[in-house]
Amino acid sequence: MVTPQQILTELKKVKYPGFSRDIVSFGLIKDVEVGSLGVNVVLAPTTARDEVIEEIRSMVIEVVGKLAGVPKVEVSLSDPPQPARRMQSGPAGIPGVAHVLAVASGKGGVGKSTVAVNLALSLVKLGHRVGLVDADVYGPSVPKMLGLHDRPQATNDKRLIPIDCYGLKVISLGLFVADRTPVIWRGPMINKLLTQFFREVDWGELDFLILDLPPGTGDAQLTITQQVPLTGGVIVTTPQDVALEDVKRGIAMFQQVKTPVLGVIENMSYHICIGCGERGEPFGHGGGSRMAEQFGVPFLGELPLVRAVREAGDAGTPLVVAHPEHADSMAYRAIAARLVEDISARPVEVLPTVH
Ligand SMILES: Nc1ncnc2c1ncn2[C@@H]1O[C@H](COP(=O)(O)OP(=O)(O)OP(=O)(O)O)[C@@H](O)[C@H]1O
Numbered sequence: 001m002v003t004p005q006q007i008l009t010e011l012k013k014v015k016y017p018g019f020s021r022d023i024v025s026f027g028l029i030k031d032v033e034v035g036s037l038g039v040n041v042v043l044a045p046t047t048a049r050d051e052v053i054e055e056i057r058s059m060v061i062e063v064v065g066k067l068a069g070v071p072k073v074e075v076s077l078s079d080p081p082q083p084a085r086r087m088q089s090g091p092a093g094i095p096g097v098a099h100v101l102a103v104a105s106g107k108g109g110v111g112k113s114t115v116a117v118n119l120a121l122s123l124v125k126l127g128h129r130v131g132l133v134d135a136d137v138y139g140p141s142v143p144k145m146l147g148l149h150d151r152p153q154a155t156n157d158k159r160l161i162p163i164d165c166y167g168l169k170v171i172s173l174g175l176f177v178a179d180r181t182p183v184i185w186r187g188p189m190i191n192k193l194l195t196q197f198f199r200e201v202d203w204g205e206l207d208f209l210i211l212d213l214p215p216g217t218g219d220a221q222l223t224i225t226q227q228v229p230l231t232g233g234v235i236v237t238t239p240q241d242v243a244l245e246d247v248k249r250g251i252a253m254f255q256q257v258k259t260p261v262l263g264v265i266e267n268m269s270y271h272i273c274i275g276c277g278e279r280g281e282p283f284g285h286g287g288g289s290r291m292a293e294q295f296g297v298p299f300l301g302e303l304p305l306v307r308a309v310r311e312a313g314d315a316g317t318p319l320v321v322a323h324p325e326h327a328d329s330m331a332y333r334a335i336a337a338r339l340v341e342d343i344s345a346r347p348v349e350v351l352p353t354v355h
């Protein structure tokens with residue numbers, strides 16, 4: 001009779017759909033039961049997407065079924081997909097939302113919103129259910145980047161319906177203010193709106209909710225990150241020294257809310273000359289990775305300064321949608337895939353819901 005170990009060895013040949021990593025190292029196999037009637041492989045899926053689970057199920061049946069001495073293969077699922085990580089104390093999670101990721105930057109204009117939008121859409125392309133909250137109260141730019149104009153509708157029970165855009169569910173403060181209305185909401189007003197975004201939006205089931213924070217790492221940002229339990233933070237920076245100093249503050253901010261930093265992304269890291277094709281590094285390069293190393297946080301990658309990125313953003317169709325094969329789009333996809341892998345590899349802390 002085969003041993004569970006032999007079966008695990010076979011299962012390591014099955015790649016998680018859309019990833020280079022196998023389902024065993026993804027932590028997807030909860031148990032392997034070998035009985036006289038056959039084998040039962042128990043999966044603990046981290047996604048609720050039926051088609052992904054089905055694909056894994058049929059691949060498992062195929063590889064295990066080929067082993068000699070296995071009369072029958074069954075695949076069962078352990079508990080339903082993991083709910084949002086709950087902390088013992090602190091804010092309650094958003095029902096139906098598995099992971100909330102915050103994108104932060106120490107200062108403005110580093111491309112944080114561009115990164116948040118393109119990352120969110122890359123996660124959609126990888127088959128995940130994704131939402132995006134534009135929490136930038138000072139300059140909500142997500143509607144422009146996605147070409148959104150309509151004010152969200154509400155359900156009968158007064159929950160806001162996020163706008164569906166290229167498969168991404170979006171809600172932004174910018175959708176509630178007319179163009180050119182000065183956004184001078186302060187303190188309590190901002191908090192009330194954001195609380196509404198977290199609590200009174202009909203997100204449905206989401207694998208990831210991405211939060212585009214306002215630039216900076218002060219009190220305003222801290223207040224937002226305290227509203228929901230975050231799975232992790234992503235810090236966007238540019239290569240200038242001064243921006244790198246800001247990374248420190250970003251890390252410190254996430255530490256304050258006990259949120260792991262999933263990584264640092266260096267944006268506008270270099271540019272490719274259109275005329276000669278040479279790589280130019282106006283601000284030096286590699287600072288992001290050095291900084292990440294120094295602080296012991298992962299470096300997720302560098303994104304070049306590309307005119308198409310700005311043009312796509314200005315035109316309301318982000319790069320990963322307008323030019324999916326562009327080198328930058330691929331870089332975004334790789335970063336998105338890496339984030340998913342890293343998150344899946346983390347132990348999920350599932351605590352009982354406190355009533
Ligand atoms: N890699 C890139 N290549 C070229 N242009 C870029 C790149 N990343 C961002 N941009 C452009 O830089 C400008 C600022 O980007 P973005 O609005 O995303 O920054 P931000 O950090 O969110 O700014 P803010 O502080 O205002 O919220 C935009 O015009 C955007 O299109």
Ligand SMILES: [Mg+2]
Binds near residue numbers: 114
């Ligand atoms: Mg922004």
